[in-house]
Amino acid sequence: MSSQPDRGPAAAGTPAPVTHATAGRVVLDAGGRAPLLPEARSAFLEALDQGWADPRRLHAEGRRARMLLDGAREAIGAAVGARTQEVDLAPSHTAALHGAVRSVARGRRRAGADVVVGAVERAAVLNAADFAGNRLTIPVDRHGRVDADLFAGAVARPGVALAALQHANGEVGTRQPLGPVHAAARAAGVPLLVDAGASLGHVDVGDAWDLLAADAGDWGGPGGLGVLVTRSGVRRSPDWPEDEDRWFPGGVSVPAALAAAVALQAALSTRSADDDARRALVDTIRTRVAAEVPDVDVVGDPTDRLPHVVTFSCLYVEGEALLAALDARGFAVGSGSACTSSALEPSHVLAAMGALTHGNIRLALPRGTSAADVGRFLDELPGIVAGVRQAWGVGGL
Numbered sequence: 458m459s460s461q462p463d464r465g466p467a468a469a470g471t472p473a474p475v476t477h478a479t480a481g482r483v484v485l486d487a488g489g490r491a492p493l494l495p496e497a498r499s500a501f502l503e504a505l506d507q508g509w510a511d512p513r514r515l516h517a518e519g520r521r522a523r524m525l526l527d528g529a530r531e532a533i534g535a536a537v538g539a540r541t542q543e544v545d546l547a548p549s550h551t552a553a554l555h556g557a558v559r560s561v562a563r564g565r566r567r568a569g570a571d572v573v574v575g576a577v578e579r580a581a582v583l584n585a586a587d588f589a590g591n592r593l594t595i596p597v598d599r600h601g602r603v604d605a606d607l608f609a610g611a612v613a614r615p616g617v618a619l620a621a622l623q624h625a626n627g628e629v630g631t632r633q634p635l636g637p638v639h640a641a642a643r644a645a646g647v648p649l650l651v652d653a654g655a656s657l658g659h660v661d662v663g664d665a666w667d668l669l670a671a672d673a674g675d676w677g678g679p680g681g682l683g684v685l686v687t688r689s690g691v692r693r694s695p696d697w698p699e700d701e702d703r704w705f706p707g708g709v710s711v712p713a714a715l716a717a718a719v720a721l722q723a724a725l726s727t728r729s730a731d732d733d734a735r736r737a738l739v740d741t742i743r744t745r746v747a748a749e750v751p752d753v754d755v756v757g758d759p760t761d762r763l764p765h766v767v768t769f770s771c772l773y774v775e776g777e778a779l780l781a782a783l784d785a786r787g788f789a790v791g792s793g794s795a796c797t798s799s800a801l802e803p804s805h806v807l808a809a810m811g812a813l814t815h816g817n818i819r820l821a822l823p824r825g826t827s828a829a830d831v832g833r834f835l836d837e838l839p840g841i842v843a844g845v846r847q848a849w850g851v852g853g854l
Contacts, residue, residue: 483830486791487675488627488655488766488821489550494677497720501679504712512711513701522711529711529718536721537657537671537686538664545685546714547705550654550672553683554581556695556704557650557668561619562589564694565648569616575603575623575633576809579652582621583805590618600758601626601810605634609641612649620649624662627655627675628806628819629757630739630766639665648691655821657684658724659763660732667691676724677824678717682709727824735822736764738831742820743767745835750842756812765822770813771842773851779816782841788834791819 484492493501508525510518530544547553562572570590574582576597586592593611595603603622612620620642625632635651642649651666658676662669667688674680685704687693693704700706724731739762747755752772771779776792783790803814822831 482787482789483834484789485820485822485826485830485834486789487823488791488819489672490674490680491677491821491823493679493716494720494723494824496723497678497716500719501712501716504715508711508715512708525715526709526711529714532718533684533721534686536725537662537669539669539686539688543686543688545687545704546709546717547683547685548707548709549681550670550674550683551581552705553670553685554579554650554652555585557670557685557687557693558582558585558619558621559589559697560693560695560704561648561650561668561691563696564692565618568646569618571614571617573608573611573617573620573647575608575621577601577603577626577628577806578621578623579627579654580805582623582650582652586621593617597809599810599812601629601631601756601806602633602758603638605637605641608634608638612638612642612647613645617645617647620647621652622649623652623654624656625653625660625763625766626757626806627763627766627821628804629768629810630762631758632761632763635663635665639667642667648688655763655766658721659728659765673713673717673720676721678720679710679713682713682717684717724824731824732764735824735826738822738826738828739765739767739820741828742831742835743769746838749835749839753842754813756807756810766820768807768817768819770807771816771818772813774816774842774845774849776815776817778845778849779818779842782845783818783838786837786841788837791821792817 504525508522510522512519512523512526531541534541534544571593572586572590573593574586576594595608595611597603622633622638639649648667650668652670653662654672654675656662657671668691669686671684673682702708743755746753746769753769755769757768780792804817807814807817
């Protein structure tokens with residue numbers, strides 16, 4: 458990455474080890490908010506001194522901040538095969554998705570008002586599609602994957618302004634058939650927005666997209682920074698008040714942007730090893746949960762998936778009660794829909810798949826998760842589930 462400050466000894470040599478167990482706790486919920494990578498922390502602290510100024514100012518301090526911001530955009534663009542000018546930084550992943558859907562729908566309003574989406578997209582995409590136009594939802598199979606032919610048929614219909622399909626589902630890990638869908642969208646002259654919020658930094662996101670959205674917090678960068686990459690030729694028009702920063706008014710934190718870019722570079726440098734290690738752990742989780750926990754449904758594609766994500770649902774128990782019991786025993790896990798879990802609402806992803814929507818636990822393993830931590834979780838899980846069921850009076854079912 459060009460114009461990057463010295464990140465200090467932690468980033469210069471072998472990365473410092475990342476641990477996720479504190480005082481006996483084991484963190485297995487890194488989806489959207491992974492632990493900050495050491496390289497990103499060093500870059501952030503350095504940029505607090507070097508990039509504190511407003512990058513729109515013309516004095517030396519402002520120019521230095523602008524240089525760091527543009528260097529971050531250049532590095533992120535290089536990671537996905539895009540030019541610096543195609544990369545915009547947003548104050549959040551949700552803002553990036555909202556901005557993409559709204560601006561493309563408005564920019565292509567002469568083509569129509571329909572927005573084609575998969576049924577398991579993030580709530581941010583579904584809500585933005587409802588806001589911007591007429592949402593056409595394509596159903597998914599039991600693994601959470603859309604039918605490429607159905608999707609292709611939908612984007613070929615007259616009146617479609619935009620299509621949106623995630624790279625992989627952040628809740629169950631299933632990857633989507635982006636190649637044929639993008640080819641169909643291109644043939645129809647419809648831009649395809651790909652949400653790589655759960656993928657970038659973990660797997661290769663490829664080039665089957667016209668707009669790409671991602672989340673720095675998910676790959677080990679600071680939270681509160683989203684990325685939107687727009688290929689040249691995609692027509693966008695903002696539907697919000699004019700601002701000097703056209704796409705995301707107000708701009709973003711320069712230190713956060715630099716830390717996000719450094720974190721992405723670090724994640725990509727170890728991606729292959731991280732993939733192998735976490736994929737093996739998820740395989741173990743899928744196998745042992747299915748074999749050792751009665752009345753459980755392990756969901757998502759068992760092979761064509763993200764390497765670090767797994768979800769399972771337990772019959773006769775509420776997810777909130779199970780999450781609380783696990784938390785009390787020192788395990789941080791997710792529950793509910795990945796994009797609405799703070800409200801512990803039933804998962805629209807699992808509902809669309811026809812899977813059990815209650816009693817579900819979602820794991821997103823951080824880099825560096827140990828086999829010992831996963832083993833401890835799996836050893837204790839059957840007893841914890843049984844205890845919650847017993848407390849609910851359904852232990853004998």
